[in-house]
Structures are given as structure tokens and as C-alpha cells.
Amino acid sequence: MPLPPADLPPWNGDRDTLLHAAKGVRPPPAIPQPSAASLLQKPYFLAADYALRSTGLHSDAPTAPFSAYWQPAGGQGLTEPARLLRKGEEFRHFGVLNAAGTVRYGPVTWEHCLTIRHNHGAVEPRAARGLLREVARPEPLLSCACGQACPVSGVWQPWVAADHPLQAIVNQSWRQAWLTQGAPFPQPRRDWLLALPDDDVTWHLMEASIADPANA
Template identity: 30%
Template structure:
């Protein structure tokens, strides 16, 4: 994601001269060295950015990614767990080990590891490799594998001058290519650039709201939470009660998908933003909700989009639903909202450790103490039991690769409707979704008063 990439590039000089001889023995060098400079993916000739294009056809990145072998994915998850470990100060983390694990995964064609390696190389962290040319080559390798996000990253490199001769013109051509291929980060970036009422190229925005909306909705459908921050402006434009409610709901979706921006905006809204001028989205001040969104925003800012909170409605449902009682511990708030999994029990004879273990260690996933009795439900029915539910479509469904994620969950109250994929801009019928109950409902105290329970 763009936020993950750019956080490692703060303070980087715009142009750096690299000696080719320093890279001669590297594996990635040997993958590309046979090409002439004009044939390198970084110099791909692309159509110029067309801000006034007439249409945009949504493409999903997950449907076009190369397969990842289990061992490479395990190394990647182990590196991610070390990198995101919230209990270790960043300077004390084993960056050499993190780099090594990412490199091992990248050398077995793990595309996310390639992009993370590139970010580490360009960042301010003490990793073994600091040559910008190496970062460019890892991104080029991912581009050769057809990874849309890699084309987006190359656009960032052109924009920042990390690629020799790169500038805004070549950068936007790469962003456009990436968005058309299915990169959610490129779609969100260009969607924001086109979300304007007039053209101002020198400031990086143009008037093309119809295409902006399609790009942002496509990005959000792929799980890119920050797209919701821009969609809120579009949805609320009419300032009707219905428009404002739609804007609030999309911001809530953005928080579930890890957007600190959306959480911060909702915190401000419930704290009284725009109450005096009539532009408030929520229409009332609710300090308790503002406080919870504010604390969640701080945590999501640290995770930079990697932490998802699909069960946010368990701790922070939108009005008029009452807030469950909270013990004031931020960890309780986050743990109850994040994705959960049944107990992880990897047998000693297993060829590879369960990758969920790394997700749990990194704080992205919470393991339940006990697995609930099996309970499944068609997505078109009312929810038969309060708690956390996991969703899946059949593996033969055209959008299975996109929809069947480990964090595709929701906290649903008994008698309520399950989330409709079409409301999430996905062409999936509610009846195609099978929901599995994972348990973890809130605890009732007295009468209709509930408290957050893990």
C-alpha cells in the first residue's frame, strides 16, 4: 500500500547515483542485467495520463496475482510479525532478520516481500542493503510478474526522482497503468486526484467526478480503507440526511479496513465538527463515540493500513445502536474489533507452522480460546446468533480470490441482516455467501445493557 511504501522513504534524497559494480553479485541483478537500459520495466513506454477519460472499468488486483508457495508465505508472515511487533521499540527490532526473511520470500517470487524489501532499502532502517538501485530492481521483478501494485510503486519512484529521468508526467502514466491493472492504491490516489470541481494540474487535481467515484469504489471494494475518506466527500455532497448517512457508513467501512483518516474524521464529527454551520454528518455531539474513534485512529496510524478491524461494530456501532460498556483499555477496544480465528493448534508433524501464528504474533489476528459449535447461515437469511461471523463464497465463484480473505468477518446481532456484498461494491449475491459463526458475542450485564467481551 502507498502509505506503507512512503513511510520508509521520508527524508530520502530525490536523486541518488548508484555504482552498478556494487550490485554485480546480487541475485536480483542477475535477473535483469541481460536487458538494455531502454528495456528495463522502469522505462516502459506508457500512454500519457488522461485525466478527462470518459470511463473506468474496475479491475481487481487479487484476480491477477502470481501464486505464492507456502514456505515463501511463511517467511513473509514471520518477517511481518517481527516488523509490526507492538511490544518492541522500532530501533530495537531485528531489522537484519526481517530483511533476511523478506529476501528469502522474495527470491521465491513472493511479490509482497519484494515490495517490502524495496521499502526497507529506501527507508531509514539498519538493513544490510541500502542501494536504491536494488529497491528499483525488486520492484521491476514484481512488475514482470504482473503485480499491479508494483507498477504503482514505480510511479512513486518516478515522482520522487529515484528513477533517473523520472518526473510527474512519467509518474502519472505509471499510476494510470497500475489503476487499470487493478492496483487499489493507484485507484485511490487517482480517484482523489480526479475528485474536484475544476482543473488545477499544478496542484495535482482535475474535475472528473464520475471516474473518480468509480476508481474509489473499486479501491474500497478491494479493501483499501483510505478510499472511503475520499468517497465521503462525494457521497455527502448533496447534504441531504440520506447523503450524510451514506457518508458516515462509508467512513465506518473505512475504519474497518484500517483507515486512520476515517477514524479521525468520525472522531471529529462526533466531537462536534461542523455542528454550527449545518454540515455535520452525524447531527449531534457524542463524546463517548468521539473518544473511541480517536483512540482507534491512533492505533491505526501506527499500523499504516495493515491492521483491519472487521468487527468494529462489536465495540463501536453507528447510532442509533447503543454503545456497549467498555473498560477503558485501548487494547480491549482493538482486540475485540480485529479479526479472530479458531484456536491455532499446529501438530508437531506439520511440514510448516500455521501462518495464522505469525498473524497473531503481529497483532493482526486474535485467537479465540475455544472453537464454537459449528453454525452456518445463508447470507440472505437473518442472523440466527449474535457474535462474529466469517464469510466465504464457493472457490469456483469468479470473485473468490478477492472475497475469501482471512479478515472477511463481521459482528452481527441476532435478527439483523448479514452485510450485503453489493453494498461493498462487489458483484456478489447475498445468497452466494456462506457465513460461519465464530462466537465471541458481547456479555450481557443487566436487562439490555451489554459490555465488550473477548
């Protein structure tokens, strides 16, 4: 819902309508797309709605120091996928080609991988239970750059890439804005006081206003 002095959308007098309008919105969860790891068997299997991210933590120990996904660190000539190991489980040995051109069979350095939620780039802000209301995804999906004028009145969500250093404070439901058709989108530097280029942010329509003539 916009704040004064912005124009407020029409209200039908129902209390619940007012409460719902004050909440952020989110679409239904996207259906996970199969990933390469989700098609593998244990211990390589990883559910499709998760991905692996390297933490940079290496281990030369003979066994896993704690339960997690581990894979041979880069630069050793190995392409082994990450596997789930329990604490104390032995790391595999591999045959590795050394500088002399001969194969050495033995232990290698392992790298820890963190499991993170992965929704394949879907715009799905998250919040504590009860703070968001679920709405159908707009059809067609509509996205705009910061410099564009708002084409459709409704609730818009700013979004940056998942690996952007500011994603944790931009990809939030409380960044949503109710905008009227023709209004400018908020600008990160001017309106949020963030050192964030406009080109890094994309605005996505989350819920169109029924009263908007463009949706009639």
C-alpha cells in the first residue's frame, strides 16, 4: 500500500481488505526444475530446490570433519561431483596425474560445500509467517528497469541477482512499492541511500490493481 502523499487505491470499507492491502505479497512457490544433482543417486543426490555453494573451507584430513557435502578441491584435475559425507566418514582416494606425468593414487584435498535454497531465479520474497499474502502470478509476467515509467498500477518488487552483494537487503518484501501507472520507480541511491546502480535492479509486477484501466 502506498504512503501519503501518494494516491491511495480505492477501499471497499471491509476491514480485512485494508489489512491485506497493508501486507506484502508473494507468488505461489515455483515448481523446482530438475537439476543434475537431483537426478543422481546417494551420496551425490541433492533435492532440486537446493544448490551447492563452495565455502572455501578445505580439508586434507583422512575423514570428514563434520557432516556436509564435500567435493575434491579445484586444481587437482578431478571432476568428481560433491557428495554427502557423515562426520568421520573416510574421504575417497583418487588417481591424480602429477607434474612428472605419472599417476599417483592417494588422498586429495577436499572442499566443503554449503546447501542453499535454489528456486532457479524465481522472484519469491520471503518473510515470517503471516506477514505476506499469497497471490497468483500475473499473466503475462511483467518486469521493468529502474529508469522506466510504471506501466501498470499495482504492487512491484525490486530484485537483484542472487549472487549480488546487496541481495539480502534488496530482495525483501518490505521493499515492495504500490505504484500507479506512469509513476517513476524508486531509485536505489536517491530513495534507499544505497550505493547500488539502477541497472542492477529490476522491478517485477507482483499484483496488478484491479481498478487500473490497463487491466480492464
